Amino acid sequence: MVEVPDEQRLVEWLDEICRDVYQRVESLDGGELASYIPELANVDPDRFAIATVTVNGESALTGDHAQLFTIQSISKLLLYGMALETHGRERVMRRAGVAPTGDPFNAIELDEKLHRAPNPMVNSGAIAITDMVEGRDLAERTDNVLSLFERYLGRRPDVDQAVCASEHASGHRNRAIGYLLLDQGIVDDRVAETLDLYFLQCSILVTAADLALIGATIANNGVHPITGDQIVGPKVARDMLTVALTCGMYDYAGEWAYTVGIPAKSGVGGGLVGMLPGVGGLAVYSPRLDEHGNSVRGIRVFEKLSRDFDLHVFDPERPWSPET
Numbered sequence: 001m002v003e004v005p006d007e008q009r010l011v012e013w014l015d016e017i018c019r020d021v022y023q024r025v026e027s028l029d030g031g032e033l034a035s036y037i038p039e040l041a042n043v044d045p046d047r048f049a050i051a052t053v054t055v056n057g058e059s060a061l062t063g064d065h066a067q068l069f070t071i072q073s074i075s076k077l078l079l080y081g082m083a084l085e086t087h088g089r090e091r092v093m094r095r096a097g098v099a100p101t102g103d104p105f106n107a108i109e110l111d112e113k114l115h116r117a118p119n120p121m122v123n124s125g126a127i128a129i130t131d132m133v134e135g136r137d138l139a140e141r142t143d144n145v146l147s148l149f150e151r152y153l154g155r156r157p158d159v160d161q162a163v164c165a166s167e168h169a170s171g172h173r174n175r176a177i178g179y180l181l182l183d184q185g186i187v188d189d190r191v192a193e194t195l196d197l198y199f200l201q202c203s204i205l206v207t208a209a210d211l212a213l214i215g216a217t218i219a220n221n222g223v224h225p226i227t228g229d230q231i232v233g234p235k236v237a238r239d240m241l242t243v244a245l246t247c248g249m250y251d252y253a254g255e256w257a258y259t260v261g262i263p264a265k266s267g268v269g270g271g272l273v274g275m276l277p278g279v280g281g282l283a284v285y286s287p288r289l290d291e292h293g294n295s296v297r298g299i300r301v302f303e304k305l306s307r308d309f310d311l312h313v314f315d316p317e318r319p320w321s322p323e324t
């Protein structure tokens with residue numbers, strides 16, 4: 001059983017283990033920058049950050065933790081939480097189920113029997129969920145999304161306009177998904193606007209430290225570790241964690257749940273955030289991706305930490321299991 005220090009020394013310990021794993025993983029230079037959205041290839045491939053924030057709001061930050069990058073698919077998790085809060089589980093479930101697909105995140109795929117997207121973490125489900133953002137027009141709906149992020153981050157985030165324009169220019173597959181959702185009666189008849197909003201949410205700029213804070217909030221039953229605000233209800237946080245564990249890593253989700261066992265969400269911008277329930281959030285930024293669209297170094301950091309410290313949520317030796 002791994003010995004973890006008490007609350008006072010926890011953050012120092014986290015700092016130490018993150019610095020150590022950072023050094024061990026830094027030399028890994030496999031993977032490619034995402035280029036199907038051309039603007040995403042314009043980042044420094046060597047950037048690397050590891051950030052942790054505990055449920056008490058303490059943080060340990062290593063490497064390029066203040067570097068901004070686009071959140072991409074990690075936004076899907078936050079929007080899913082907002083949809084559950086605003087519309088309730090039943091209405092959300094009518095649009096997106098909770099079945100992992102085993103297919104790439106941008107597969108043009110619907111559950112034809114149930115007339116819904118497979119899950120909210122792949123593009124079809126995410127677009128169906130973004131369609132649920134309330135507001136009379138794009139400006140109002142954008143404002144709602146940015147306000148949601150503001151509650152998690154403690155500041156209103158910026159949007160990378162170049163990436164957003166690039167997504168817009170190259171997003172034909174997402175457009176195809178949007179219109180398929182309309183054809184199936186899953187979304188409302190404002191697909192072009194909803195896609196604009198989806199491109200925008202993916203282009204929101206965050207740091208690894210921001211992601212760790214988001215993770216810590218979700219891991220803390222939806223209570224923000226610093227402001228103490230209830231950002232999402234505990235049941236919604238539970239649903240977010242569950243879907244993150246089963247679907248958060250796209251077609252790598254099964255292997256991820258099996259080997260790493262930490263609810264997590266990745267994005268093609270190179271961000272990866274994991275939630276350790278009751279403990280905190282752990283985030284990595286490194287933009288070189290594997291064939292699934294997950295950060296290569298990000299995966300390695302989580303694999304090592306999970307293995308070395310028994311962090312799998314079902315690990316009987318887990319240092320922070322409820323009974324300890």
Ligand SMILES: NC(=O)CC[C@H](N)C(=O)O
Pocket residue numbers: 071072073074105106123167174202266267268269293
């Ligand atoms: N996996 C991702 O991060 C995908 C998000 C990206 N904006 C897309 O829609 O293709």
